[in-house]
Amino acid sequence: MASSGRGVPAERAAAAANDLVEAREGAAALRAFLLQLDDQRAPWAQGVVDGVLNRLASAMAALDAGGAAAAGGQLSPAAGSGSGGGARPQQSVSSSGNTKKRSFSRRSQRPTDTKITSTLEDGHVWRKYGKKEIQNSRQPRSYYRCTHKSDQGCNAKRQVQACEADTSKYVVTYYGVHTCRDPSTIPLVVPDADAGAAPDRANNLISFGATTTNAAAASSSHQYLAMAADQLSTSWCASDDVFSFSSSAGSLMQVDELIGAVVGSAGVVTSTATVGSSARLDRGGGFGGVAGGSGGGGGGGTGSFPPSPNGLGSFVVGSFGSVGGDDDDLFRMDP
DNA sequence: TATATTTGACCTTT
DNA sequence: AAAGGTCAAATATA
Numbered sequence: 001m002a003s004s005g006r007g008v009p010a011e012r013a014a015a016a017a018n019d020l021v022e023a024r025e026g027a028a029a030l031r032a033f034l035l036q037l038d039d040q041r042a043p044w045a046q047g048v049v050d051g052v053l054n055r056l057a058s059a060m061a062a063l064d065a066g067g068a069a070a071a072g073g074q075l076s077p078a079a080g081s082g083s084g085g086g087a088r089p090q091q092s093v094s095s096s097g098n099t100k101k102r103s104f105s106r107r108s109q110r111p112t113d114t115k116i117t118s119t120l121e122d123g124h125v126w127r128k129y130g131k132k133e134i135q136n137s138r139q140p141r142s143y144y145r146c147t148h149k150s151d152q153g154c155n156a157k158r159q160v161q162a163c164e165a166d167t168s169k170y171v172v173t174y175y176g177v178h179t180c181r182d183p184s185t186i187p188l189v190v191p192d193a194d195a196g197a198a199p200d201r202a203n204n205l206i207s208f209g210a211t212t213t214n215a216a217a218a219s220s221s222h223q224y225l226a227m228a229a230d231q232l233s234t235s236w237c238a239s240d241d242v243f244s245f246s247s248s249a250g251s252l253m254q255v256d257e258l259i260g261a262v263v264g265s266a267g268v269v270t271s272t273a274t275v276g277s278s279a280r281l282d283r284g285g286g287f288g289g290v291a292g293g294s295g296g297g298g299g300g301g302t303g304s305f306p307p308s309p310n311g312l313g314s315f316v317v318g319s320f321g322s323v324g325g326d327d328d329d330l331f332r333m334d335p
Numbered sequence: 336t337a338t339a340t341t342t343g344a345c346c347t348t349t
Numbered sequence: 350a351a352a353g354g355t356c357a358a359a360t361a362t363a
Binding site for chain 1: 351354
């Protein structure tokens with residue numbers, strides 16, 4: 001309500017600026033990636049990306065000139081709704097009589113990493129706190145947070161969703177970084193260069209293997225790939241390759257689309273297999289067991305994911321760069 | 336008994 | 350208003 005503002009509301013402008021900055025980061029990362037890609041279509045793709053970068057640059061310039069200039073500061077999502085309605089009923093009594101106070105900001109974090117894996121083991125100990133049916137997906141999404149959130153305030157989270165095309169695989173999206181110190185949860189960070197040089201080990205990692213020594217660039221790559229992967233949703237599991245661009249690319253196609261498509265084409269994202277997927281029958285007994293034994297409050301009619309294991313990670317989750325939230329986009333797109 | 340999961344309700348964002 | 354993310358009571362399991 002209260003649409004104060006003549007043209008574009010400041011908040012929207014700031015949001016747009018943020019989006020542009022991120023889009024630029026992603027496009028730049030993609031461009032860097034394309035430079036080392038050995039593919040006939042690479043030059044063409046580079047041209048397209050260059051076009052995107054140019055447009056983004058001009059858009060940012062226009063926005064900046066417009067006085068929006070909120071780019072530097074990220075809009076605070078938490079305070080967002082407050083400004084509008086202000087005091088919300090901080091609690092409500094449910095039918096059962098319990099009162100619930102809540103104050104959380106949703107989607108305050110951007111994914112730091114997304115990968116497809118055949119196992120949920122990643123070397124961290126997770127605690128499941130929710131599950132949700134998702135609109136365009138047949139597979140429910142499960143929500144996990146680090147077990148050490150309570151005792152160490154670790155804010156790492158992850159979302160797990162079975163791949164629609166191949167339900168034996170999971171699309172795992174990570175949010176935040178682990179700040180916990182528990183030995184069993186210390187992530188081993190695998191350098192990008194390694195992953196790139198050693199394809200064998202790259203199986204479980206999404207990496208651009210950036211040749212650049214620019215750490216910021218590498219970090220951005222990861223971040224944006226996560227975004228792109230998110231856009232692709234679970235369908236990308238199915239599309240092993242080939243996609244087609246229409247020539248409409250010339251007219252600034254959606255950056256997300258573009259990047260998602262190109263990434264898909266390059267086949268950078270490799271799904272995994274062969275990682276000790278079974279071999280453990282922890283508690284529910286793995287995949288199938290949960291639904292049957294089920295417990296829980298109502299006995300899952302629908303299947304659910306196996307409890308998060310705390311075994312030694314079969315693969316490692318790297319936590320890179322700054323978590324979305326505060327970002328001072330240091331990324332440079334060009335020398 | 337303690338800890339983890341399930342699940343419906345609540346809350347935020349789009 | 351719908352969709353998605355989180356909370357917390359109820360319930361299972363170790």
